[in-house]
Each structure stands twice: as C-alpha cells, then as structure tokens.
Amino acid sequence: MQIKNEHNLCSVVKGKKYSLSSLKGINQCQHILRKYKLFRKKLGQFAKRIVMPVLAQNENQRDEFKRPHAIVCTRHRNASFRKEEVVLGRLLGTGGFGSVYRGKYKDSTVAVKVMHRVTKNPAAQLESFKAELNTIGFDHENIVKTITATSLETFDQGAWIVMEYAGRRTLQSLVDDDSVSLGPRRRVKFSQQIAEALKYAHDMKIVHLDLKPANILITPGGRCKVADFGCSQKVEIDTGIFSPTQRSILTGTFAYRAPELLKGEAPSKKADIYALAVIMWQLLSRQTPFSNENQHVVIFGVVAYGQRPKHPEIEVDPFEESYRDLYSQCWLPCPLDRPTAGEIAELLNIWRGYM
Numbered sequence: 554m555q556i557k558n559e560h561n562l563c564s565v566v567k568g569k570k571y572s573l574s575s576l577k578g579i580n581q582c583q584h585i586l587r588k589y590k591l592f593r594k595k596l597g598q599f600a601k602r603i604v605m606p607v608l609a610q611n612e613n614q615r616d617e618f619k620r621p622h623a624i625v626c627t628r629h630r631n632a633s634f635r636k637e638e639v640v641l642g643r644l645l646g647t648g649g650f651g652s653v654y655r656g657k658y659k660d661s662t663v664a665v666k667v668m669h670r671v672t673k674n675p676a677a678q679l680e681s682f683k684a685e686l687n688t689i690g691f692d693h694e695n696i697v698k699t700i701t702a703t704s705l706e707t708f709d710q711g712a713w714i715v716m717e718y719a720g721r722r723t724l725q726s727l728v729d730d731d732s733v734s735l736g737p738r739r740r741v742k743f744s745q746q747i748a749e750a751l752k753y754a755h756d757m758k759i760v761h762l763d764l765k766p767a768n769i770l771i772t773p774g775g776r777c778k779v780a781d782f783g784c785s786q787k788v789e790i791d792t793g794i795f796s797p798t799q800r801s802i803l804t805g806t807f808a809y810r811a812p813e814l815l816k817g818e819a820p821s822k823k824a825d826i827y828a829l830a831v832i833m834w835q836l837l838s839r840q841t842p843f844s845n846e847n848q849h850v851v852i853f854g855v856v857a858y859g860q861r862p863k864h865p866e867i868e869v870d871p872f873e874e875s876y877r878d879l880y881s882q883c884w885l886p887c888p889l890d891r892p893t894a895g896e897i898a899e900l901l902n903i904w905r906g907y908m
C-alpha cells in the first residue's frame with residue numbers, strides 16, 4: 554500500500570494491516586512521521602512497537618525500540634534537559650522517594666521532583682522513578698504532564714523529574730475542607746475527569762495502581778489532574794495482563810487497593826476502577842475509608858466477605874442513588890464485572906449534560 558499522507562498511515566497502522574512489507578518506503582514513513590509528529594499522539598504505543606523498529610537505524614536500536622519502556626528511555630537519554638536549566642523555588646512537599654519543589658523551566662512554572670539521594674530502599678526508588686517516566690509523552694488535560702527528566706544513566710548522581718505545576722490543592726484537601734462544597738455537580742465532574750484520565754492511561758497500556766485523592770491535584774481553575782505514577786505499570790499489548798518480570802504491586806494505600814491485589818493476584822486496569830469507586834464514595838461521604846479500623850481485619854473483610862466502605866447515612870434522591878449504584882458496580886469483587894474507565898466516563902458525561 555502506498556503511504557500518501559498522515560491519515561493513510563494511521564489507517565494502515567491502526568487497521569492492523571501492518572505487515573511491515575505493506576509500509577512501502579521507509580523514507581516516506583519517516584518523512585510523514587516527522588512531519589506530523591505522530592509517534593505518540595496518534596499512533597500511541599502501537600507505533601512505538603511496530604513502526605519505530607522499522608525506522609531504527611541498526612540492530613541495537615531496533616531491539617531497543619521493541620522493549621517495553623524503550624521509547625521513554627531513548628527519548629529520555631537524548632533529552633537536552635540539564636539541571637542548570639531549572640530554577641528551584643519553594644518546597645511543595647516531600648514523599649517517600651523524593652521532594653517536590655515549585656520551579657521555573659524555560660519560562661514556565663513547573664513542579665520538580667528531586668529524588669532523595671539517600672534512601673532505605675534504592676531499588677524501589679529506581680523502580681518508582683522508572684514508573685513515573687511511563688507518562689512521558691502523555692498529553693491529557695486530566696493527567697499531570699511530565700515534561701522531562703534526567704537520564705536513567707545518571708540516576709545515582711541525583712534524579713529529577715520536571716512536571717507541569719498543577720496547583721497547591723489535592724482532592725484530599727478539598728474533601729477534608731468543610732468550607733468547600735462538594736455537591737452532585739462537582740462530584741460528577743471530578744469523577745468524570747478522573748475516569749477520562751484513566752481511560753487515556755489505560756488506552757496507553759498504563760495502569761496507575763496508586764489512585765487516591767492525595768494523588769489527584771486540583772488546578773486553580775477546578776480541574777482534576779491525576780499525578781504520581783510512581784507505582785504505575787505497563788500492560789502487555791496482546792494479553793492485557795502484566796509481565797511477570799515486573800515488580801509486584803505491594804505499594805499503594807490499602808483502602809483503595811482492589812481485593813485481587815490484596816490477594817496477591819496480577820493487577821489489571823480494573824484495579825484502578827476499584828480505586829475510583831472508593832474515591833467516588835469519598836466524594837459523597839467526605840469520610841476516610843475504613844478510618845479507625847484495624848488494617849488486617851479490614852483487608853480480611855474486603856477479600857473474604859466483600860466488605861466495602863459503608864454508604865453514608867444521608868437522604869438520597871434518585872440521582873444520588875444512581876451515583877451509589879455506579880460506584881458500587883466499580884468495586885464489585887470480580888474485576889471483569891466492573892465497568893471500564895471509558896464506560897464510566899461516557900455515563901458521567903451524559904449525567905453532566907442533565908445537571
């Protein structure tokens with residue numbers, strides 16, 4: 554098939570008529586890909602695994618492109634980012650593996666995660682850094698944009714991740730702040746935006762696995778942005794399940810962790826849907842899930858008896874009932890019974906149209 558233009562190339566690749574011989578003229582492809590910068594936005598992961606190896610200059614490069622995370626590492630290594638280009642400002646907060654500062658990079662206000670130089674678990678820290686790089690190239694209004702990062706090779710000399718600055722508030726701080734109203738419209742808007750972010754990440758074969766209100770930033774304009782992909786994992790393209798070589802998912806906060814993860818089973822996209830359910834519950838109840846309860850007892854209850862956070866004892870109208878029904882479906886014990894992020898986003902979008 555002759556490659557004529559961007560659309561044509563997309564349809565060849567997306568329509569899976571991608572036997573490499575059908576992509577006539579590598580030079581032509583290169584030209585089109587460069588011209589339209591298709592690598593990430595339009596062809597996504599598929600292009601990285603199928604088209605990029607064709608364009609690779611030599612065997613080594615070809616193998617590298619075929620490995621998961623290859624694009625991230627390669628782009629990353631070649632990135633022109635130097636620490637001197639960043640002006641660090643005040644500290645925004647400190648997490649387990651790094652401290653986040655407000656800063657300036659190329660005239661933009663950014664947030665910079667500076668990984669701790671000394672840590673009790675350097676291997677886990679490196680994994681977390683690599684996981685955060687899963688979102689390099691993501692472009693979605695409800696996901697904190699990762700702009701650039703120092704290279705993996707220089708990790709030991711101090712690793713930095715430069716992100717868009719998404720404001721000072723988190724969804725957790727809104728839930729905890731009694732002066733902030735979280736009426737039905739806001740609840741549905743936030744839930745929909747989180748579902749949209751998950752849909753995008755899942756379409757890119759990335760699962761977050763540490764979704765909770767503290768990891769959702771709220772911009773001054775009131776938009777949700779999912780942050781902290783430090784526990785995220787890549788799903789295999791064909792099977793939809795995780796490569797067993799990747800690290801186990803013993804991270805995350807237990808109240809938001811799906812029962813299959815608590816049982817030690819392989820995670821899937823539906824683990825994020827479970828976490829979204831708990832967040833939706835929290836937006837309605839404004840309580841902390843399983844607060845003051847013994848963690849081990851709760852984990853046993855969640856896994857063995859399908860225990861979930863209690864529905865808040867408030868009067869509910871038919872609309873609230875639908876909202877409860879939706880999050881109750883999202884935390885069903887069997888991952889297959891839970892809706893997809895796309896289905897949830899679509900439904901909530903329809904609701905928003907009626908509110």
Ligand SMILES: Nc1ncnc2c1ncn2[C@@H]1O[C@H](COP(=O)(O)OP(=O)(O)OP(=O)(O)O)[C@@H](O)[C@H]1O
Nearest residue numbers: 645646647648649651653664716717718719720781
């Ligand atoms: N892009 C960003 N824009 C604004 N603030 C951010 C951004 N990224 C992180 N922060 C803030 O920086 C602080 C530290 O974030 P970080 O992700 O390192 O740690 P954490 O989520 O608190 O802990 P951990 O990662 O160990 O779970 C948090 O308060 C977070 O809200």
